[in-house]
Amino acid sequence: MPTFRAPRGTRDLLPAERAAFTKLESIGRDLGRRYGYRQIETPLFEQVAVFERGIGEVTDVIEKELFRLAARSDEGEAWALRPEATAGIARAYVQHGMHTWPQPVKVWLTGPMFRYDRPQAGRYRQFWQWDVEAIGDPGPAVDAELIELGARFYREAGLDDALLLINSIGDAVCRPAYVAELKAYFREHIAGMPEVERRRLESNPLRLLDSKDPALAVLQARAPRITDRLCPACAEHFAAVLGHLDALGVGYRVEPALVRGLDYYTRTAFEFYRAGAEGQQQALGGGGRYDGLIELLGGRPTPGIGFALGLDRVILALGDSASQEEGASPLAVIVGAEPAATAERLRVATDLRGEGLVVRADLSARKLGRQLESAARDGAHFAVILGDELAAGQVQLKDLQAGTQRPLPLADVARELRRADASHHHG
């Protein structure tokens, strides 16, 4: 067993898997460009207070999953690795006075997030998200635009069965009254409730709605629904969001029990799951509106909405097809019979690379047969064989796929490879 290994809940992305991430990142980059969102980057860690105040101190993410850093004694701050992207972006919005920019400010970010919980397949302590935010527009059309953007990401990534669950969780006007009503309702039936759920009644009553405890099933079915208790403004907003989604052809399922785990959400809340797996805990992504967040972090009242998608989970859902990206096979490998002539192989490869060609040099002392074998297994299309004829400026160009070979002046190799490469890509 190796002495050292990746820390618990983290893993190395070996080239095949890293390539799958790169593909998703390029989808995100392209979608960001097409939808008018610009890339942003914030630190991997922030003051703990940014997360506590933004996300909410009594949430799971803060209470038990926050990856706190041991603060250095000569610094007054307590820091934590970011568990999500929105709080940091909101902090940056306030810090840089982005309210003076044309509104809304639309940005996207991709990178690792950190949560200190118990690892499982698809659940890591370091995981990757693609995150989009639209800050400064209160209207329901932005909600729909952003949700449709999320749905499109899954489609372009090859996941055709992403299912959108959506709900409205009200705002400061209507949610407090609803929560009070919900508490009163469950309290009446507290006798039949398990201990865990009784405690949750006080700490986070909304959570009772999506508890999987079968003892609650009947109670849940009869519980008052937030969607029936929305204030007129929230109800109108929600109806408009759904209307826009209909108009855009985005399928969804209204899920009154959908609650988000972060305090900053208002009104629109949504999550994506694989169809048929929506009862499980492995969400593909989620987001919502956070009209109070900027103010919480010291800015003026500013509405916003965001969405984060788990790259690890998309790749997991794609299965083997995700990692079957073809690797970086070279167009040609420079091989030679003379073990001592590695300098020649290196020089020829360097010249061809200077011409923009994808070339690997076999710098080993292996005999020619092994070099060709290795080149073929590497997926190379051609081998350029340097032999005695090199003194006369001649090499052998071998097509490893066709099995054919012909002599060629060294000076013509670049042109020949480029032509073969072009016809290969276009044909």
Place this chain on the structure above:
RNA sequence: GUGGCCUUAGCUCAACAGGCAGAGCAGCGGAUUGUGGAUCCGCAGGUUAUGGGUUCGACCCCCAUAGGCCACCCCA
């Protein structure tokens, strides 16, 4: 954070009832001193996750720890 299952070579897995740790694949070399994917031969790779315990003797039984997986909690 709670409960359960698991851990043997880089990978996938063997190893009787507690009795000498093996194979395939991958890597390297040779058969072929300048021609590949096939075939054959060989080399290397292990403190059986780690640390204790039981036993004449432990990959095997017991305890602890670490890591992985599953179900919760909750989310990406």
